[in-house]
Amino acid sequence: MNATPTHKPKIFRPEDVDYERPKRGLDEDDLRKQPTIYRDDMLAGKTILITGGGSGMGKATALLAARLGAQVAICGRDEEKLQTTVKLVKEEVGSDVLSVGTNIRDADAVEALIGKVHDHFGGLDTLVNNAGGQFPQDAIDFSRKGWLAVIDTNLNGTWWMMQEAAKRWREDGKPGNIVNIVANVERGMPQAAHTCAARAGVIYLSKTLATEWAQWNIRVNCIGPGVIETEGFRMYPEEALARFHKANPMKQRGNAWDVAEMIAYLASPAARFINGDLIVMDGGQAQWGVVWPAGMPDYFSEDGAA
Ligand SMILES: CCCCCCC/C=C/C(=O)SCCNC(=O)CCNC(=O)[C@H](O)C(C)(C)COP(=O)(O)OP(=O)(O)OC[C@H]1O[C@@H](n2cnc3c(N)ncnc32)[C@H](O)[C@@H]1OP(=O)(O)O
Numbered sequence: 001m002n003a004t005p006t007h008k009p010k011i012f013r014p015e016d017v018d019y020e021r022p023k024r025g026l027d028e029d030d031l032r033k034q035p036t037i038y039r040d041d042m043l044a045g046k047t048i049l050i051t052g053g054g055s056g057m058g059k060a061t062a063l064l065a066a067r068l069g070a071q072v073a074i075c076g077r078d079e080e081k082l083q084t085t086v087k088l089v090k091e092e093v094g095s096d097v098l099s100v101g102t103n104i105r106d107a108d109a110v111e112a113l114i115g116k117v118h119d120h121f122g123g124l125d126t127l128v129n130n131a132g133g134q135f136p137q138d139a140i141d142f143s144r145k146g147w148l149a150v151i152d153t154n155l156n157g158t159w160w161m162m163q164e165a166a167k168r169w170r171e172d173g174k175p176g177n178i179v180n181i182v183a184n185v186e187r188g189m190p191q192a193a194h195t196c197a198a199r200a201g202v203i204y205l206s207k208t209l210a211t212e213w214a215q216w217n218i219r220v221n222c223i224g225p226g227v228i229e230t231e232g233f234r235m236y237p238e239e240a241l242a243r244f245h246k247a248n249p250m251k252q253r254g255n256a257w258d259v260a261e262m263i264a265y266l267a268s269p270a271a272r273f274i275n276g277d278l279i280v281m282d283g284g285q286a287q288w289g290v291v292w293p294a295g296m297p298d299y300f301s302e303d304g305a306a
């Protein structure tokens with residue numbers, strides 16, 4: 001192959017766009033209208049903590065869990081975003097969500113968060129590690145700070161959460177349940193190598209802990225979403241977003257409610273025998289199609305690849 005590569009490495013920073021971007025994903029009005037297949041009291045008496053609960057999948061999960069009767073706690077870095085979830089759940093369900101501003105990269109803050117949830121609700125049944133993210137870029141151009149930011153959030157932050165939750169479950173002699181939101185890493189993630197490395201780490205960490213921690217009745221599973229349309233899409237340029245859904249054979253995007261319903265299932269007694277698994281929700285992308293979130297290099301497009 002002698003083609004001269006013409007792909008220009010691009011940096012896309014959402015704060016730099018000078019045009020109005022369309023709404024992405026389910027907004028609050030949409031969330032309020034989502035039906036559920038589950039019984040109203042399916043999670044009654046259960047406490048669920050959702051990281052990144054102020055937007056996207058985290059927000060949808062907080063609302064669904066509250067509708068199903070759970071006591072809900074959320075965390076994130078942006079207090080304003082967290083309060084939108086608190087308000088939504090209060091208006092829709094009438095229950096109070098415990099919101100604790102926390103950067104999951106800060107292990108001390110994570111320890112304090114787990115303590116607050118236990119103090120407030122008297123325990124924790126399910127931890128959902130949903131907080132995370134990345135930016136699209138060719139790996140060769142990653143800055144050191146950028147690499148570290150993504151690894152620290154998605155791998156280290158998730159680990160701090162898992163370890164602190166598990167310590168309390170072991171100490172209290174209570175069962176535990178962890179659901180980690182990862183990504184579709186099976187065939188790698190071009191232009192998202194940092195997150196691919198971190199999420200692959202979380203998947204195998206989870207499989208390992210599912211065995212180590214089974215002695216304390218702590219289960220650990222992962223959900224691997226494909227392209228799920230949420231406000232998190234702001235991290236990507238519009239021209240890339242226009243192609244995202246073409247990376248799966250269904251040629252569709254999932255939505256935050258799809259993932260919330262899977263999380264609710266894993267939080268329910270129906271999932272009591274599922275442990276160490278990765279449930280992929282990607283419309284078949286793992287078998288076919290690749291997302292190029294920063295633009296496909298000519299090297300690939302000239303072969304007519306997806
Ligand atoms: C997965 C991609 C391919 C498939 C797409 C499938 C569909 C979408 C999947 C999704 O996950 S959507 C959900 C996305 N949501 C998010 O990603 C939100 C959270 N993300 C973030 O907050 C950031 O991306 C972050 C870097 C993970 C956060 O770290 P931090 O708060 O520390 O960020 P910064 O201080 O802003 O940046 C630190 C460092 O990182 C580098 N960097 C940041 N943004 C970019 C960018 N757009 N392009 C290149 N490099 C970037 C940079 O070195 C920053 O340091 P400074 O240069 O700013 O000093």
Ligand SMILES: NC(=O)C1=CN([C@@H]2O[C@H](COP(=O)(O)OP(=O)(O)OC[C@H]3O[C@@H](n4cnc5c(N)ncnc54)[C@H](OP(=O)(O)O)[C@@H]3O)[C@@H](O)[C@H]2O)C=CC1
Pocket residue numbers: 051052053054055056057058075076077078079081082102103104105130131132133134153157181182183184224225226227228229230231232233
């Ligand atoms: N949408 C998609 O197609 C896919 C998404 N995913 C992953 O699913 C998860 C949910 O994404 P989605 O809902 O789409 O996107 P969002 O950007 O809406 O959600 C990400 C959430 O993570 C929180 N967060 C990020 N960093 C930290 C941190 N250091 N400490 C605490 N909270 C943090 C953010 O809150 P705050 O800003 O308040 O800190 C935000 O609420 C993410 O891990 C995402 O990467 C995986 C595959 C595909």
